[in-house]
Amino acid sequence: MGEAAALVLEAPGRLVRRRLAVPAIGDDDALLRVEACGLCGTDHEQYSGALPAGYAFVPGHETVGVVEAIGDSAAARWGVTAGDRVAVEVFQSCGRCAQCETGEYRRCTRHGIADMYGFIPVDKAPGLWGGYAEIQYLSADTVLHRIPAGLDPVLATLFNPLGAGVRWGVTVPGTAPGDTVAVLGPGVRGLCVLAAVRRAGAGFVMVTGCGPRDAGRLEAAKRFGADLVVDVDTVDPVRALRDATGGLCDVVVDVTAKAPAAFAQAIALARPGGTVVLAGTRGSADVPGFWPDMIVFKELRMFGALGVDSPAYRSAIEILTSGDFPFASLERSVAGLDDVEDLLATMAGGDRVPPVHGVLVP
Numbered sequence: 001m002g003e004a005a006a007l008v009l010e011a012p013g014r015l016v017r018r019r020l021a022v023p024a025i026g027d028d029d030a031l032l033r034v035e036a037c038g039l040c041g042t043d044h045e046q047y048s049g050a051l052p053a054g055y056a057f058v059p060g061h062e063t064v065g066v067v068e069a070i071g072d073s074a075a076a077r078w079g080v081t082a083g084d085r086v087a088v089e090v091f092q093s094c095g096r097c098a099q100c101e102t103g104e105y106r107r108c109t110r111h112g113i114a115d116m117y118g119f120i121p122v123d124k125a126p127g128l129w130g131g132y133a134e135i136q137y138l139s140a141d142t143v144l145h146r147i148p149a150g151l152d153p154v155l156a157t158l159f160n161p162l163g164a165g166v167r168w169g170v171t172v173p174g175t176a177p178g179d180t181v182a183v184l185g186p187g188v189r190g191l192c193v194l195a196a197v198r199r200a201g202a203g204f205v206m207v208t209g210c211g212p213r214d215a216g217r218l219e220a221a222k223r224f225g226a227d228l229v230v231d232v233d234t235v236d237p238v239r240a241l242r243d244a245t246g247g248l249c250d251v252v253v254d255v256t257a258k259a260p261a262a263f264a265q266a267i268a269l270a271r272p273g274g275t276v277v278l279a280g281t282r283g284s285a286d287v288p289g290f291w292p293d294m295i296v297f298k299e300l301r302m303f304g305a306l307g308v309d310s311p312a313y314r315s316a317i318e319i320l321t322s323g324d325f326p327f328a329s330l331e332r333s334v335a336g337l338d339d340v341e342d343l344l345a346t347m348a349g350g351d352r353v354p355p356v357h358g359v360l361v362p
Contacts, residue, residue, distance in 0.1 A: 060131025
């Protein structure tokens with residue numbers, strides 16, 4: 001079958017271009033010609049070593065591409081044929097364990113978080129387990145979604161963060177029409193939560209950021225329909241919310257990364273009996289300003305949210321296809337195999353402000 005170019009992260013900061021053998025497929029699997037692969041916090045944390053693997057692998061878990069070759073059973077099971085454009089979910093599903101049968105396949109006993117696309121050892125045959133490659137291998141346990149032919153593949157990579165926005169912002173907390181919602185963090189996932197809760201009928205939405213690096217993102221939040229944006233570096237978000245609405249939030253969704261103080265802000269912003277969803281990671285055991293008794297006094301519902309499920313991904317693709325939100329105009333950087341390392345370094349931190357949406361086009 002020949003070879004395909006791929007980037008292998010051999011160690012933190014060492015992303016090496018290799019030629020990997022393209023495997024022959026059987027009845028139950030497929031090959032995907034990668035058109036675009038979205039980049040997120042996991043990608044730059046893998047690259048920087050903040051999320052070390054301890055082995056070499058092909059990164060990339062927000063893949064969109066065209067089915068290059070597919071077995072008959074796989075085609076029947078997935079409902080796709082060669083030439084179809086699809087999005088690949090990060091988690092695999094055996095479909096048979098108790099977790100998969102109840103729809104919680106993010107915790108599949110055969111695969112789970114330890115066996116997700118973009119984090120599988122390159123030494124595990126056939127090695128092409130991620131989107132940083134011309135060809136990605138699709139196992140029999142892959143979960144796919146058809147992408148409409150008219151949706152640009154670079155834009156379509158937003159199926160992943162927007163799926164997260166739907167699940168974290170609407171499904172998990174049960175956001176209802178008329179709810180007041182606060183979204184902490186104006187990155188791509190925060191903007192996706194904003195779009196999702198707006199589509200669900202939220203009555204008032206506030207989005208917070210912190211400092212000059214978030215200024216452009218808060219402006220983008222206004223274009224996505226935020227009623228109020230707040231820079232918590234200079235403005236008390238609780239006071240700003242009370243001034244604007246006279247009350248507190250039914251739902252607070254915290255998607256901040258490495259912002260320990262945001263957790264206490266989330267608790268403070270929630271009304272008594274409200275719901276707080278924690279989807280961003282602190283990166284620290286320190287939680288400044290957090291008083292646990294407030295969870296008791298307010299009788300808050302607290303949810304942790306990590307992955308996304310198929311219904312949320314399908315909703316995300318519908319939202320992208322609708323064109324109801326200005327995702328196409330997001331600040332975006334697109335890189336190829338030869339220059340994605342510079343983009344990852346920018347996203348990992350430094351003097352340059354990272355783009356809201358980073359994409360690899362191999």
